[in-house]
Amino acid sequence: MVNDQRESGRRQVFSAIRKAGRVARVDLARETGISPATVTAITAELLREGLIEETGTPDRSDLRRGRPRVDLKVRGAAHVVAGMKLSHLAIATALIDFEGTMIAEHTCALDKSRHSAAELTALVERALDETLSKAGLSRDQLSGVGLGMSGVVDAMGGLVHWSPSVAERNVPLRDMLGARIDLPIFIDNDANLVAMAEQYFGHGRGVSDFIVVTIESGVGMGIVINNEVYRGARGCGAEFGHTKVQLDGALCRCGQRGCLEAYVADYALLREAATTTDFADITTSSAKLQALVEAARGGDTTAQMIFDRAGRMFAMGLANVVNIFDPQLIILSGERMQFDYLYADQVLDSIRRSIIQIDLPPPQIVIHKWGDLMWAKGAAAFAIDGVADIALQNFSGNAA
Amino acid sequence: MVNDQRESGRRQVFSAIRKAGRVARVDLARETGISPATVTAITAELLREGLIEETGTPDRSDLRRGRPRVDLKVRGAAHVVAGMKLSHLAIATALIDFEGTMIAEHTCALDKSRHSAAELTALVERALDETLSKAGLSRDQLSGVGLGMSGVVDAMGGLVHWSPSVAERNVPLRDMLGARIDLPIFIDNDANLVAMAEQYFGHGRGVSDFIVVTIESGVGMGIVINNEVYRGARGCGAEFGHTKVQLDGALCRCGQRGCLEAYVADYALLREAATTTDFADITTSSAKLQALVEAARGGDTTAQMIFDRAGRMFAMGLANVVNIFDPQLIILSGERMQFDYLYADQVLDSIRRSIIQIDLPPPQIVIHKWGDLMWAKGAAAFAIDGVADIALQNFSGNAA
DNA sequence: ATATTTTGATTTGCGTATTGAAATATTAAA
DNA sequence: TTTAATATTTCAATACGCAAATCAAAATAT
Numbered sequence: 022m023v024n025d026q027r028e029s030g031r032r033q034v035f036s037a038i039r040k041a042g043r044v045a046r047v048d049l050a051r052e053t054g055i056s057p058a059t060v061t062a063i064t065a066e067l068l069r070e071g072l073i074e075e076t077g078t079p080d081r082s083d084l085r086r087g088r089p090r091v092d093l094k095v096r097g098a099a100h101v102v103a104g105m106k107l108s109h110l111a112i113a114t115a116l117i118d119f120e121g122t123m124i125a126e127h128t129c130a131l132d133k134s135r136h137s138a139a140e141l142t143a144l145v146e147r148a149l150d151e152t153l154s155k156a157g158l159s160r161d162q163l164s165g166v167g168l169g170m171s172g173v174v175d176a177m178g179g180l181v182h183w184s185p186s187v188a189e190r191n192v193p194l195r196d197m198l199g200a201r202i203d204l205p206i207f208i209d210n211d212a213n214l215v216a217m218a219e220q221y222f223g224h225g226r227g228v229s230d231f232i233v234v235t236i237e238s239g240v241g242m243g244i245v246i247n248n249e250v251y252r253g254a255r256g257c258g259a260e261f262g263h264t265k266v267q268l269d270g271a272l273c274r275c276g277q278r279g280c281l282e283a284y285v286a287d288y289a290l291l292r293e294a295a296t297t298t299d300f301a302d303i304t305t306s307s308a309k310l311q312a313l314v315e316a317a318r319g320g321d322t323t324a325q326m327i328f329d330r331a332g333r334m335f336a337m338g339l340a341n342v343v344n345i346f347d348p349q350l351i352i353l354s355g356e357r358m359q360f361d362y363l364y365a366d367q368v369l370d371s372i373r374r375s376i377i378q379i380d381l382p383p384p385q386i387v388i389h390k391w392g393d394l395m396w397a398k399g400a401a402a403f404a405i406d407g408v409a410d411i412a413l414q415n416f417s418g419n420a421a
Numbered sequence: 422m423v424n425d426q427r428e429s430g431r432r433q434v435f436s437a438i439r440k441a442g443r444v445a446r447v448d449l450a451r452e453t454g455i456s457p458a459t460v461t462a463i464t465a466e467l468l469r470e471g472l473i474e475e476t477g478t479p480d481r482s483d484l485r486r487g488r489p490r491v492d493l494k495v496r497g498a499a500h501v502v503a504g505m506k507l508s509h510l511a512i513a514t515a516l517i518d519f520e521g522t523m524i525a526e527h528t529c530a531l532d533k534s535r536h537s538a539a540e541l542t543a544l545v546e547r548a549l550d551e552t553l554s555k556a557g558l559s560r561d562q563l564s565g566v567g568l569g570m571s572g573v574v575d576a577m578g579g580l581v582h583w584s585p586s587v588a589e590r591n592v593p594l595r596d597m598l599g600a601r602i603d604l605p606i607f608i609d610n611d612a613n614l615v616a617m618a619e620q621y622f623g624h625g626r627g628v629s630d631f632i633v634v635t636i637e638s639g640v641g642m643g644i645v646i647n648n649e650v651y652r653g654a655r656g657c658g659a660e661f662g663h664t665k666v667q668l669d670g671a672l673c674r675c676g677q678r679g680c681l682e683a684y685v686a687d688y689a690l691l692r693e694a695a696t697t698t699d700f701a702d703i704t705t706s707s708a709k710l711q712a713l714v715e716a717a718r719g720g721d722t723t724a725q726m727i728f729d730r731a732g733r734m735f736a737m738g739l740a741n742v743v744n745i746f747d748p749q750l751i752i753l754s755g756e757r758m759q760f761d762y763l764y765a766d767q768v769l770d771s772i773r774r775s776i777i778q779i780d781l782p783p784p785q786i787v788i789h790k791w792g793d794l795m796w797a798k799g800a801a802a803f804a805i806d807g808v809a810d811i812a813l814q815n816f817s818g819n820a821a
Numbered sequence: 822a823t824a825t826t827t828t829g830a831t832t833t834g835c836g837t838a839t840t841g842a843a844a845t846a847t848t849a850a851a
Numbered sequence: 852t853t854t855a856a857t858a859t860t861t862c863a864a865t866a867c868g869c870a871a872a873t874c875a876a877a878a879t880a881t
Contacts, residue, residue, distance in 0.1 A: 027866085057830070058869060059867085085828070085877085182781070230654050247647070252747075253746060255781045257747050260745070261744075279737070374677070375677060379573050380590060427839095445859095456839065458839075458860075486848055486849035488859070489848065489858075
């Protein structure tokens with residue numbers, strides 16, 4: 022393989038194109054530091070392989086003379102991938118093209134939240150096929166599948182060490198799925214996938230170091246360092262929900278005490294509320310939480326106290342992460358409005374106050390409300406990343 | 422500059438040699454993935470430039486036939502650098518050769534702990550010259566100077582945002598020193614430097630992701646990710662001492678509440694001890710702490726309680742870092758025996774218990790007791806890194 | 822109209838790094 | 852001594868990236 026240094030050039034150029042959305046070759050050369058001549062050579066290759074395409078001459082609002090630039094963009098039609106998210110009682114699937122455009126979506130209900138790995142592979146396969154038929158596509162038109170779930174997942178090894186969705190421990194889920202679905206499979210923790218979604222399609226575009234915090238029923242975190250999702254040595258980094266915010270504090274689902282999750286997750290709030298309030302007439306925990314939110318809004322001081330402490334604990338935990346990481350940007354990525362109390366101004370202020378003070382602007386904090394396909398889109402982003410990786414490796418220029 | 426891909430090869434080979442200590446070319450080729458032919462070419466260049474040297478054929482304990490391998494190692498005599506550490510009332514300086522061998526050391530007392538930047542440059546210059554004359558060297562035999570201090574330091578920009586040793590804020594100390602000492606100057610936070618010392622000469626050799634925790638009067642942390650010291654977006658990452666371990670907790674020197682430092686630093690312990698014990702007859706705080714340690718050992722329950730809580734807070738703070746980072750290795754790097762209580766087995770166990778449990782071995786925790794030149798050696802490691810960088814850049818093969 | 826200028830993209834020729842294959846060196850084992 | 856094994860070096864072939872030159876397409880000047 023002499024084609025080794027070329028690969029790095031191709032990678033640089035391609036990711037610059039993706040990052041920019043649409044760029045002319047001149048700008049690619051300027052941004053990557055690669056000479057215009059080489060940019061021409063590389064883009065010609067990528068064009069030939071169909072990974073990118075030329076668009077019409079760009080918007081000439083800034084009338085310049087000279088030869089007009091020709092913008093390049095990722096060719097959406099090059100690949101279609103599926104992003105799937107295993108959650109409590111459903112499998113959400115999204116089909117997304119190489120540019121990130123949504124092609125189809127589908128949600129498949131589950132009868133219970135935890136399944137054996139064998140059951141799960143069958144369910145995932147079914148959900149995938151249902152989505153494909155909905156979109157009128159066949160499996161061989163797909164280039165890869167990304168799958169996310171909460172829990173501890175080793176993305177490199179394709180192992181699920183532990184997940185609330187999987188009955189067994191240490192399941193080689195990637196290979197199990199790969200055996201039934203003959204496509205490249207990519208599995209990861211869901212918070213990491215949201216980080217990738219932000220990196221590819223959201224606020225993280227072009228930001229090299231940022232943190233994404235997600236709240237579902239637990240608290241998750243994804244870390245991007247140097248334009249890459251950081252996964253830790255054992256593949257179980259960023260367990261933000263289980264950082265401790267109180268010595269010998271509240272009991273957590275994980276069996277330890279004082280975890281952040283044990284203060285801010287829905288079950289934690291309801292546990293507290295149950296001390297004074299009896300939600301006997303409300304059945305679902307989601308509705309109970311809603312009632313608690315209403316109570317706080319309505320002036321119930323106990324309910325307010327509960328949310329207040331949760332917010333302050335959240336701020337403390339997040340400030341710790343910032344003090345350790347010093348990211349450029351923190352994205353609070355949420356799906357449900359129920360967690361608004363954690364994103365309140367006073368919480369954000371509290372975070373800012375708890376960060377070590379220097380004479381530089383503090384990291385930016387943005388709140389990003391996604392639709393309910395956030396997770397699946399993240400899984401798709403992961404798949405796109407993997408597929409692009411393969412595509413950039415394999416095709417070795419000299420197709421002739 | 423066509424000499425761009427060559428540089429990367431040289432870097433790879435050189436750092437592989439440094440990491441290994443002594444290696445034969447075959448192994449370099451295997452480890453770096455570069456072909457043997459190219460390894461020969463590159464090592465020939467490095468040899469010509471004097472950056473590395475051949476050693477006699479290695480220990481033939483594993484008798485193999487065939488042509489014996491010739492080991493290569495970094496040539497210590499290639500460069501000498503100075504590592505300097507600004508601490509409370511002294512400047513410690515170490516002269517170290519390119520291999521990391523100590524050549525000379527010197528400590529220069531200071532009359533006060535905080536100086537203006539102008540005073541400081543003069544003091545550093547004096548300390549450097551004194552050390553050089555002690556070793557019988559002149560300035561032009563030196564290739565670089567590394568300087569570490571506690572506080573918030575922007576290593577890239579050469580700025581000291583804030584330091585207990587410097588009177589002003591946001592001082593361009595690197596350039597100020599560079600103006601008086603005509604050598605490459607490298608400044609950084611001291612905890613980062615200890616991380617580099619571990620990476621180059623200590624337990625961090627060959628480990629790609631690890632964390633170093635240092636305790637002096639404050640608590641510092643250095644993070645190595647992907648073989649590089651992570652410095653954060655604004656250059657103020659890893660402020661471990663100011664992560665919060667208690668909501669609205671004890672008051673810290675930094676003005677905030679609940680910082681880890683406010684529970685484990687010497688001043689924090691003495692502050693608590695003062696409530697029940699009067700150390701009126703003891704003058705230095707170091708001696709007071711010693712007395713407190715003795716009291717605890719002697720069975721004083723109050724003293725024991727104080728240390729116990731400090732240890733548990735420390736464990737909690739560190740467990741948080743581990744839950745976020747998932748490092749391969751944690752190095753507790755200490756100079757003074759006084760902090761033994763933080764390194765006690767029960768503290769380490771407490772850390773392990775607070776880490777999220779998966780079916781993989783937990784990160785290794787090692788305690789590394791350095792002499793008092795730890796800090797200066799770290800500064801020297803930083804300087805060596807910088808000097809090597811320059812050396813690998815500049816010499817462009819074709820010396821002819 | 823036509824020439825000139827400006828800017829972007831492409832082609833060309835060259836120096837050089839990398840590499841596979843072959844050659845060479847050096848030792849142990851047969 | 853011969854053979855086998857292993858390490859290193861040499862050498863020719865290749866491919867890569869770059870600077871400079873050239874081509875292309877537009878705006879602007881004359």
